[in-house]
Amino acid sequence: MTASALVATVGNFKQFKNGAEFGSWLGLVPRQNSSGGKTQLGRITKRGDDYLRTLLIQGAKSAVMTAHKRTDKISQWLVQLLARVGWQKAVVALANKNARIVWALLAKGRVFDPNYVSVKPGEVPPIPAVMPA
Template sequence: ALRLVLDELLEDGANEMNGLARMTLRRAQAQWRELDEHLAWCDERLAAHEQENPEVRRAGQLMGIGPVGASAAVATVGDFKQFKSGAQFGAWLGLVPKQHSSGGKPHLGTITKRGDAYLRTLLIQGAKSVVNTAHTRSDPISRWVLALKERSGWQKAVV
């Protein structure tokens, strides 16, 4: 919304904005445009990397995983074949509960948050998108996500 009205606001000499505020906002607007150009360049590089690397392309086909998450996963993990299952990958990433078990009674706590925080954050953000939009799809994974969300709640379903 600010982007739409900022040029008009800065050009309007009749408003009560003083010269210093106008100059400051023009400079901030120029930095904003420059940042947008840098981000566009980074997006182009990520898209090119995805096209060049078959592992990144394959990871990017998963729901909730875009070029950034796929590139980060491949760069961080390297060879996914080192994990025997998705549960083992989740444990490596720090998405398993802490255990406080005694006398044969298991007590599970919060997730351990060990492993790569950046990759875990990207994957959880992607999972939030998948859980939020699961009701719009009818594939088996989306149906499973909806059932999981009903059983365990939104946050636990995301993790």
């Protein structure tokens, strides 16, 4: 799916307050059934665009299968997550993370940077480590 097809499917990405809202709109968050202070999380909700959610899940499956071969931050996070929560939950978590990244790129008009570190307003950004020559 191209970026223009994605925009045509979703519309204006700024209609979502944040990436979490976009992931929820796609149905990549667990269904919640809570009462009396007891939270019960179920399967993913499967709301939003089926095709877009399917593409994100398929891409995440591919990334989860090969994460142990890579050394980037997301792959390292994914290997740890896979050991902790299992295959399916790791796939959906990565699909949700990718959806949030897509939202941030398209809503804010940015280019993907794998080393990007978000900084809250008013905080001092971290100083990147410089490798000696």
